[in-house]
Amino acid sequence: MVAFDQKRGAWLSVEEVRWDHEEFAVYVWRSVRKKGDTKTVKSRRTLKLPARAVKALRLLREKQDEVRADAVNSPIVGGLVFRIKTGTALTATNVRRDFRKVLKSASLIDREWTPRELRHSFVSLLSDSGVPIEDISRLVGHANTVVTETVYRFQLRPVLLEGAKAMDAIFREHA
Known part of the structure; x- marks a missing residue:
């Protein structure tokens, strides 16, 4: 994820410039495909995030920081917002499992939906x-x-x- 740094006039990594910015975006340059590349070169893009998404991500990150600060010898490191408990990146299986939980809590039939x-x-x-x-x-x-x-x-x-x-x-x- 990147943030627009007004002082530098550039989009920079959130890890580098932190969360004290107004505009954020995500790079869609990688994929879950076998070689990790997008389907086509034209598929590569950077998408600015809506304010509502930024607010939700900030709240999630704050909660994660609190948990990390409270935990002695916390294994969670790095800048991943979406991760498993140990701090490593989510897999497709993790995403599908968590997505089904959300669907069930919304009283939707989970097997009829995919991410x-x-x-x-x-x-x-x-x-x-x-x-x-x-x-x-x-x-x-x-x-x-x-x-x-x-x-x-x-x-x-x-x-x-x-x-x-x-x-x-x-x-x-x-x-």
Whole structure:
């Protein structure tokens, strides 16, 4: 994760510049794929984090720092925010297990969901909020809009709402 350092005018590692910044981003330059690389070179991107995510990450990091300060000979070292109890990086298995716990606590059927569903939800929410499909494609690392539109984007509201809105506007003007 990186933070924008106003003094230096650059994005720098959070480990280097700490959490006392307003803007943060994540590098999406590596993958869980066998060789650790993204699917394509165009998939590589840096995404600025929304303020709500930064706030949640800060709170998580503060709790982790408190636990580390209270523990004698704490094995937790390094700058990982998402990690297992020993401080090492999460594996795909860890992520899926914890994701299922969240789903169960939300009263959702855990076997019907995977972490990948969050990608579909991200695309659908942005699309439904009026973000241009070209921007969404770039955010998720697609080379063009075809896969974004046909595989990832689901309409959250029925398209028929647009017709009703238009008719209301037309008839209001002539009333």
